[in-house]
Structures are given as C-alpha cells and as structure tokens.
Amino acid sequence: MSGDSFKDGLIAHIPSLRAFAASLSGSITLADDLVQDTLLKAWANADKFEPGTNMRAWLFTILRNIYYSLYRKRSREVQDSEGTYAQRLAVHGNQEGHLEIADFQAALAQLPEEQREALIMVGATGISYEEAAEICGVALGTIKSRVNRARTRLAEMLSTSGVEETGPDAKMLAALRVSGSESSLP
Template structure:
C-alpha cells in the first residue's frame, strides 16, 4: 500500500513541477530581465527541487516552495555577480542594443528601467503579486515576511513606478487614440 502511495506522490510531484514551469519562467524573466538567464534560473530551480524532492511535504504549497528556490538562486547569482566587472553607466549595453522601432518597445524599456530602480524588496513583492499573480499570503510566505509588509512593499512599488513613469491615472494605459479609433471603426469585407 505504501508503494502505491509513494508512486502517486511522485507522479503528483512531477505533474506539479511541470505545471509550474511557465509561472517560474515568467517570474525569472521579471527578476533577471534576460530570457537566457531566466531559463538558467528555472532549470537550476527544477534541478534543485528534484534533488530535494524528499524534503517537500505533499499537500503543502509547491508553487511557493519552487518560487522560494528560484528567488534564492537569483540572489545567489547577484552575490556572485558583484565580484564581476559591471557596466555601471550602461554605455557598453547601449552600444550593443538595437533601438526599438515601436512605441511599445520604448514603454517596455522605460518600465524595465523603472523596475530596476526599485529597491529589491519592493520589486520582488510587486513581481510576485502583480506579474506572477500570487496572493499576498503566498508572496509573504516566499519572502519570509508578514502579509502587511508585502502589501506595503507592493503599494510603495506601484507609487514609485507611477512617479518614475509620470503616470497620473489609469486612463494612460492601453492603446492611444489612433489605435482606439481603428479598433472602433466598422470592418468592411
């Protein structure tokens, strides 16, 4: 009977790992800002989770456990990177980047820059709650802080982003007037 239960638990663990890849990748991209680095983070997270699967308690929050592993991997990477030479003023990166051709790319770049300027604890809380669609409770569990602390960090992060991006109201999001007019125009066949 225990062998059957063990097989069921392992199958459920494997299924949960696979179901978590997409949200883990989204969180990793948000944290690192680089798809290749994010893929490495996710791979390392899944490898560590698999290696330590015996320490996972069936019935507990798999997603929070995996996000915590990913978060710890990211911060370990940052600590290692401090020993490397950085492009602090961004001149090297600007010389290798291709200028965006559409306003959306410019907006995305502005948003990424604004996110990078947030304190790490605020950025992390905002990404967990807003981008990864986590509850405040799950985000608090991952970060090891109180729910109220997460709520405060998210609020401060949102306020800082609004100031940095010069956003005064929600009406500034979405398509501009030209695109709205094109969408509203009747289609002719």
C-alpha cells in the first residue's frame, strides 16, 4: 500500500474511531486523545499493516489496546488532589549529596595520615578513643588531639559549620558523623 493510500485510509476512519473511543471512554476529550494516540501508533507501524486486510479492524484493535492500557494504569493510580500522598512520598534529590561526598573524600585525603587514621577509627568505625590510642600505640591525649585537629581542618576545607548547612542526605549525615559533628546530629 502506498503512503498516500495508507494516509487516506487513516483519515477516512477517524470519525468511526472517534465514535468508538467516545463510547469506550465516555469522554469526548479522552476520545480525541485516544484517536490521536491510535493514529500515531498506526502511522509508526504502517509497515506492519498488511494491504488487503481490514484497516478499520486493525485501527479499532490499536485503539482498544491503548484504552485498556490506560485503564489498567489508572486503576493503579491513587487520587491525590490534596497532595497528601505526594508529600509523604517526596524524596530529596541526591545530586548535591554526591558532590558533597566527593568534596568530603577529597578533603579527607588531604589530611595528614595520622589525623585521617585517627578520625576514621573514632568517627567512622566507632572505636573509642582509648581503643584507638592502644591500636596506634600513642597516648590517649594524642588520639584526641589528632581527631580534633582533623575535624577542625575538615570543617575549614569544606567551609561548613554543621549539619544545618546540608540537606537530609543520609550519606552526607554519615560523612559529617565521621568529621565529628555528631553532637549536632538529629
């Protein structure tokens, strides 16, 4: 079938498609959308139409399938005109969290090895100051000093004064716990 005769066939069936769509959906507006989607799908799949077969039946099948797909989709949707469900399902973007964690990792890598080691032991792994001092073979005061200097230096490099400057990103909260801001965490 040539492109022009296929197009003419589509155009000729628009009124019957519209009537069928209106009877299925009960809405002229939705019927027009269904017909448009049907025509687009038929045009995109023109190579699959076999000349000599019933174009009307083919188009009605496409329209019917589109309608039932839409109907099934709508049955899974929840009416939320007040936005109640949407508020509970809102998820904060994590793009900034990824950037902040990358900045944190870069700043952590710039710390002197002794400070970084002490900070990771005490902040990230939860080892007590006493255990960290024993593992490193240094005095308790030395570990406390290294952790404090590491926290201070990280805060300077990251230009942060606390959790309130960050979003609710879980990775960032964990990173700040490592850097020593756990006293101000929720």
